[in-house]
Amino acid sequence: MKNSCxxxxxxxxxxxFMGCEKTMPFAPEENELLDGPVEGLSxxxxxxxxxxxxxxxxxxxxxxxxxxxxxxxxxxxxxxxxGKGSPFVKFTRFGQPxxxxxxxxxxxxxxxxxxAIPGYQPEQLxxxxxxxxxxxxxxxxxxxxxAVSDADxxxxxxxxxxxxxxxxxxxxxxxxxxxxxxxxxxxxxxGKYISRFGKxxxxxxxxxxxxxxxxxxxxxxxxxxxxxPFSGLEVDPEVSTQTVHDVVFYLKTLKAPLRRDQDDSDVxxxxxxxxxxxxxxxxxxxxxxxNSPIEALSNKVFHPYTDLLLHDMGSGLDDGYTEGFALTxxxxxxxxxxxxxxxxxxxxxxxxxxDGRAMSIEEAILLxxxxxxxxxxxxxxxxxxxxxxxxxxxxxx
Amino acid sequence: xxxxxxxxxxxxxxxxxxxxxxxxxKAQIMDSVITRVPVDTTKSLLNMDAVYNRPFLxxxxxxxxxxxxxxxxxxxxxxxxxxxxxxxxxxxxxxFMSASISKRIKFLxxxxxxxxxxxxxxxFAAMDVTxxxxxxxxxxxxxxxIGAFNQNHDGPKWEFVERPDVAVNMLxxxxxxxxxxxxxxxxxxxxxxxxEVYLTNGFDNSIVDNEDNKTFLPAAKENKERFEESNNxxxxxxxxxAIKNRKIGEIGLSYxxxxxxxxxxxxxxLDEKRRLDVFAIDFxxxxxxxxxxxxGEYVVAxxxxxxxxxxxxxxxQQGFFVDVVQTIxxxxxxxxxxxxxNFAARLDYVDWNVGTFKETGTNIGxxxxxxxxxxxxxxxxxxxxxxNYRYQWQKDIxxxxxxxTAAWLFGFSTYF
Numbered sequence: 001m002k003n004s005c006x007x008x009x010x011x012x013x014x015x016x017f018m019g020c021e022k023t024m025p026f027a028p029e030e031n032e033l034l035d036g037p038v039e040g041l042s043x044x045x046x047x048x049x050x051x052x053x054x055x056x057x058x059x060x061x062x063x064x065x066x067x068x069x070x071x072x073x074x075x076x077x078x079x080x081x082x083g084k085g086s087p088f089v090k091f092t093r094f095g096q097p098x099x100x101x102x103x104x105x106x107x108x109x110x111x112x113x114x115x116a117i118p119g120y121q122p123e124q125l126x127x128x129x130x131x132x133x134x135x136x137x138x139x140x141x142x143x144x145x146x147a148v149s150d151a152d153x154x155x156x157x158x159x160x161x162x163x164x165x166x167x168x169x170x171x172x173x174x175x176x177x178x179x180x181x182x183x184x185x186x187x188x189x190x191g192k193y194i195s196r197f198g199k200x201x202x203x204x205x206x207x208x209x210x211x212x213x214x215x216x217x218x219x220x221x222x223x224x225x226x227x228x229p230f231s232g233l234e235v236d237p238e239v240s241t242q243t244v245h246d247v248v249f250y251l252k253t254l255k256a257p258l259r260r261d262q263d264d265s266d267v268x269x270x271x272x273x274x275x276x277x278x279x280x281x282x283x284x285x286x287x288x289x290x291n292s293p294i295e296a297l298s299n300k301v302f303h304p305y306t307d308l309l310l311h312d313m314g315s316g317l318d319d320g321y322t323e324g325f326a327l328t329x330x331x332x333x334x335x336x337x338x339x340x341x342x343x344x345x346x347x348x349x350x351x352x353x354x355d356g357r358a359m360s361i362e363e364a365i366l367l368x369x370x371x372x373x374x375x376x377x378x379x380x381x382x383x384x385x386x387x388x389x390x391x392x393x394x395x396x397x
Numbered sequence: 398x399x400x401x402x403x404x405x406x407x408x409x410x411x412x413x414x415x416x417x418x419x420x421x422x423k424a425q426i427m428d429s430v431i432t433r434v435p436v437d438t439t440k441s442l443l444n445m446d447a448v449y450n451r452p453f454l455x456x457x458x459x460x461x462x463x464x465x466x467x468x469x470x471x472x473x474x475x476x477x478x479x480x481x482x483x484x485x486x487x488x489x490x491x492x493f494m495s496a497s498i499s500k501r502i503k504f505l506x507x508x509x510x511x512x513x514x515x516x517x518x519x520x521f522a523a524m525d526v527t528x529x530x531x532x533x534x535x536x537x538x539x540x541x542x543i544g545a546f547n548q549n550h551d552g553p554k555w556e557f558v559e560r561p562d563v564a565v566n567m568l569x570x571x572x573x574x575x576x577x578x579x580x581x582x583x584x585x586x587x588x589x590x591x592x593e594v595y596l597t598n599g600f601d602n603s604i605v606d607n608e609d610n611k612t613f614l615p616a617a618k619e620n621k622e623r624f625e626e627s628n629n630x631x632x633x634x635x636x637x638x639a640i641k642n643r644k645i646g647e648i649g650l651s652y653x654x655x656x657x658x659x660x661x662x663x664x665x666x667l668d669e670k671r672r673l674d675v676f677a678i679d680f681x682x683x684x685x686x687x688x689x690x691x692x693g694e695y696v697v698a699x700x701x702x703x704x705x706x707x708x709x710x711x712x713x714q715q716g717f718f719v720d721v722v723q724t725i726x727x728x729x730x731x732x733x734x735x736x737x738x739n740f741a742a743r744l745d746y747v748d749w750n751v752g753t754f755k756e757t758g759t760n761i762g763x764x765x766x767x768x769x770x771x772x773x774x775x776x777x778x779x780x781x782x783x784x785n786y787r788y789q790w791q792k793d794i795x796x797x798x799x800x801x802t803a804a805w806l807f808g809f810s811t812y813f
Contacts, residue, residue, distance in 0.1 A: 023786065025801035027478020059610040062602075073709065074610065086795055087756040088708065116705045118602065118658065119668040346757065347795035 031258035034082040034140040034338055034345065038255045040296035045253065055243045060218050065238030067219040068112030068120040068230045073246065078136035078217065081343025082254060083338065085136030087356050090219065094131035099325045104129045106232070110323065111216040113229055120230075130328075133355040134199055138345070142197070143252030144302045145335065146206055147289035150187040150194045156284060156307040167281050167371045169309030172201035174324040174334065177363050179211070179224045185290055194299035195324065196308045198321025199354045201332035202323035206248045214239055253294060256302050257338030261396045270393025273386055277378040282311055282333045282371070287364050305336035305397060314369020317353065329370060340395035361391050415654035432580055441584050443591045443639045443678065444649060447541060448505060451493055452779055452812045455724060465492040468552040470808020482714060483738035486808075487513055491520075501527045509571070519624075520571050525806040531581035535595070538624060540573050541635040542593045543653040544694045545679035546718075547572055552810030556722050556741040556773040558785050559806065562765060563696050563716035567747045568675070569615035574598045574633065575624045589641040598623040599633025600657035600673055605702050605710040611749045611763055611794075612700050612710045614673075615658075631670075646682025653677075659701070671701035693719035709794060711750030711761065718745050722773075733776040741771040750794060762796035765789060 026039045030036065037049045056075045058064040071091045072078050078085040095104025097191040102109045108124040109378055116122040125131055153171050161168040173192035176182075183205070186193055197203035203212060211224035219229055226234045261267050275282055283305040292298045310330040318329035326332075331354060339361070343350050358364035368376045382390065424705035442450055453462035468488040474480065488511065495505040506522040523537035540548050550571055564570040576597025583590050600617040607616035620628070637651035654674035661667055681692040695717040702712045722741040730736040750763040767789035774782045785806040790799040 023805070024475035024480065024803045025478055025788075057420065059608045061608060062606050070707075077610075077709065080793060080795055080797060088754050088795065090756060115707050116703075118605070118671070118703045118706060120705075122705045129565070242515075344798055345795070347757075347797055383706075 031260045032341065033343075034138060034254075034257055034341055036199055038143065038253050038296045041253060045249075045294065045296070048246055048249045049253050050246070051247035052253075055247045056250055058243075060220060060238075061085050064356050065218075065220050067113070067117040069116045069122050070219040071111070071113055071115060071217045071281055071358065073218060075213065078213075079139050079345075081345040082140050083138045084342045084351070085356075086346045086351055087135065087265035090133050090135050090356060092125065092131050092133050093321060093323070094125055094129040095321050097130045097320055097328065099327070102323075108229065111229075113216070113219060123263075127297070130320035132321040135354070135356040136353060137199070137334060138257075138342065139255045140338055141207060141304060141335070142254065143253070143292075143294065143297050144287070144289055144300065145196065145258055145304060145306070145308065146252060147292040147297045147300075148196075148287050148308065149185045149290040150183070151185065152290070153196070153308050154187065157299075157309055165278070165281065166374055167311065169279070169282060169307055169311050169333070169371075171308070172196070172310050172326055173326055174202060174204065176204040177208060177224070180208050192325070192381055196332070197321065199331060199334075200323040200326045201308070201310055202326070206251050207244070208253065210244060210248050253296070256304070257341065257397070259303075259396055260340065261392075264392070264396070266389045266392045267396045268393075269386075270389035270391070270396075273382065273390045274393055277382075277390075278375045279372075280305075281375075282309070283336050284333075303337060306333045309333060311372070311374060312370040316367060316369045319355075329331065331389075336394060336397050339397045361394050362387065371380065441582075441643075443582065443589060443590050443641055443647060444545045444549050445580065445582070445591050445593055445637065445639060445679070446571045447551070447554075448507070448540065449495070451551065453493065453495060461494050461496040463492070463494055464812060465490070466551055466553050466810060466812045467491075468558075468808065468810040470558045470806050472558070472804050474802060474804035476802040488558075488808075491551075498524070503742065513781075514777060518573070520573050529581070531583050533575070533580050535580055536577040538573050538575055539578065539767035541593055541595065541597060541633070541653055542574070542637040543635055543651050543675055544568060544570075544677040544696055545649055545681070545692070546570050546694060551812070553779055553781055553808075553812050556720065556771050556781065556785075557741060557743055557769055558808045559769070559784055559787065561694065561720075562745040562767065563694060563718050566613075566615065566713055566765075567698070567716045567749065568677075568696055569618050572618070576632070578635075587643045589639075589643070589647075591639040591641075592637065594634070594636040596634060598627045598631040598633075599655050601628040602658050604657060604673065605700065605706065608614060612702065612712070612714060613749070614675075614698070619649055619728070629656055629659045644685075646680060649677075649679045651677045651679070658700070668703075669701075671703070672699075673701070674699050688724050690722040690724075691719065692722075693717060693813045700706075708750070708754060708761065711752060711763065713751040714747070714749050715751055716745075716747035718743060736777070737775045739773045739775070740772060743767075743769040743771070745769070745789075760796060761794060762792035763794045765791040780809065782809045783807070 030118055059074045066073050072089050078089045093110045094112055095109035096102040104126055108123045112123050114122045151159055157170050158168055159170040171194040173189050175194040176193050178364050193204060194206040195201055197209045203209040211222050214222055215221040215225035220238045221235050222237050222239050222244050223227055228235045284307040285303050285305055287302060287304055289297055289300045310326050310332055312329045313331050322328045352358040352364040353367060365379050444568050451464055454463040455462040455589050467490050471485045473483045490510040492508045497503045497544045504524050507520045509518050509520050519538050521538060521540050523535050523539050526534040542548055546561055547570040574597035576595050578595025580593040601620050603616040604614050605612055607613050611687045633655040635653040637649055639647060639649040641647035656670045657673040658668055658671045660670045675698040677696040679694040683690045696788055697715040699713050702710050720743045722739055727735055727737040727742055745767040748764040750761045767787055769787040771783055771785040787804045789802040
């Protein structure tokens with residue numbers, strides 16, 4: 001008895017001293033994760049990436065400025081694992097039914113802060129305001145999209161459908177806040193600039209997007225967005241300028257999602273079907289960055305499956321709300337990269353389209369309308385096998 | 398006068414430590430006059446007696462008895478394949494002092510230094526007055542008797558380096574507060590009954606407003622003002638009933654509850670009164686045939702969180718732990734008369750947010766499972782060397798694939 005016990009103890013101790021590493025959980029494959037930095041960052045850039053990563057996960061408490069009305073209390077709440085948001089952190093924007101501007105800014109617009117810290121009441125949707133529900137997009141690869149030149153975006157547009165294919169994407173020419181720094185290659189049209197982030201493409205760059213999110217999502221004021229959404233008054237910054245810059249840098253330098261199962265024969269066929277159904281005319285597979293102050297992002301070819309343009313998606317997806325100069329039926333083409341990993345950030349279920357109403361890729365396809373009506377029809381005419389191959393391709397992104 | 402006012406609490410603690418050290422030196426010189434206060438090993442003890450059931454040293458002429466324990470360990474862990482490497486931890490140095498002030502009146506204190514001097518706290522400092530065995534008064538800084546671990550947390554008593562998750566990451570062990578109360582005990586044949594009931598200061602808004610981003614009772618430990626005044630003027634009620642059969646084991650039922658939030662200030666209403674209610678059941682037994690010791694605790698908590706706040710902060714929590722300890726052999730090794738070697742295993746579970754999402758009706762995550770096999774060597778009953786392996790699955794609030802963490806921990810804990 002004693003000998004056998006000693007034998008077991010010796011085995012355990014040997015296991016401990018010789019095999020420590022082997023008893024540890026394995027790291028997931030890099031292409032199974034949305035987070036992580038882009039390759040080629042300098043040491044200084046990696047340090048700033050880590051600071052931004054930490055700030056992205058920081059939880060705001062009431063003492064630190066959360067609210068009093070808010071949607072979420074940290075960036076990572078809406079972008080778990082840097083992926084898409086879930087209905088749990090769905091948010092509502094309201095008050096702009098046309099391109100003439102938001103009529104409800106003095107009633108708490110444009111975003112409904114539907115949660116409140118104890119002792120306060122959350123905002124209510126004002127009577128008469130049209131609205132749309134939104135879930136947050138994935139944030140991986142944003143630096144690549146940020147570094148695409150305006151000229152490249154314009155080259156993909158076909159505002160008057162000159163080629164007669166029924167698809168007429170256009171850039172979102174928008175007014176921009178004073179604090180953003182224009183890209184060196186920015187192109188202006190009547191004092192407006194191409195904005196490219198957000199579901200309606202309403203944000204010019206990641207600083208614009210991030211400052212707005214701190215303010216409208218968490219009720220956190222900054223040097224850039226100093227108006228408290230609850231009181232409507234300018235207050236002291238509740239997040240430091242450096243922290244905002246760190247988070248912007250983090251978002252810029254998150255790696256692009258990596259493909260999986262590229263060599264699978266079904267995936268290869270699915271990719272061909274994707275092109276044949278003209279999906280690729282809006283979900284443009286390949287773009288290129290221009291010069292970027294971050295060397296790792298300069299002049300890189302990448303595969304986001306978006307053209308960064310506004311497209312009319314039909315009445316089914318028209319919620320009667322818009323931003324900037326987009327029409328209520330227009331949505332910026334969402335990037336499809338990382339689509340297959342979405343459900344790992346959404347609690348195991350897909351919540352797709354702008355408000356998460358589609359709970360499968362097929363449902364999302366079938367809810368396309370407007371300029372995508374023809375592609376949807378082509379999808380419905382595919383055989384079941386072909387549909388599965390197309391979906392398998394999309395899941396490989 | 399100036400001399401006294403310039404002495405900081407830290408200096409007092411250091412002086413106490415010096416006192417203990419000096420006591421040890423004295424022990425070497427005057428071994429004949431120092432005596433070890435025997436640990437009560439009778440089967441009339443309940444978990445509630447843990448605070449006094451510790452080894453103490455005293456001398457003939459010294460009015461106080463001294464004791465304490467030290468815990469240190471190394472650990473190597475990895476989360477999702479990423480390791481921070483090997484670390485060493487000086488977890489705790491705890492000093493006990495007890496005194497019989499007079500007949501029927503005694504005093505005991507427990508002062509703890511955690512992670513070096515990162516955290517220094519008085520975990521227990523109370524005066525007990527015995528009017529009758531079933532009617533005792535206790536006042537001072539007391540350990541709220543919720544579950545079993547909070548009052549019985551000394552490192553040398555356990556085979557695991559880590560404390561149970563339900564005790565330290567759901568309940569706030571070690572959870573002490575200023576307050577008063579009553580306790581008592583009686584026995585009849587093989588049965589022992591005990592009770593405790595205390596009114597103390599308690600929790601605050603931090604349990605639903607913290608950087609842990611979940612309803613987190615241990616967040617209230619950061620509020621040191623709870624030893625000075627109540628956060629809201631409402632007492633926290635903690636009570637426990639325990640029953641033990643000397644041949645079977647002990648079971649305890651405990652409750653802790655009260656208004657946790659600051660609901661008014663200067664007569665102005667800030668919020669509704671919001672309650673916290675915690676129920677716990679604990680047990681311990683030894684299977685005589687195999688000498689297998691089993692101990693565990695199940696806790697469920699309900700917290701009134703405003704409907705208009707975020708579901709990130711849950712209104713119901715639950716968790717448990719179970720330890721099974723099997724002595725493999727016990728015999729003389731070197732000069733240790735009854736050294737023992739043990740196998741043990743622990744199962745941990747905590748769900749910080751029980752319920753479903755309003756938006757989807759799906760289950761809210763934010764839970765943790767962990768299993769920890771262990772081996773331990775006790776040269777004496779007061780000292781334990783322990784080697785633990787821990788494997789943990791932790792899900793985020795959305796129920797995304799769990800984060801996997803594994804750790805090897807090797808350390809010791811010893812009374813002195």
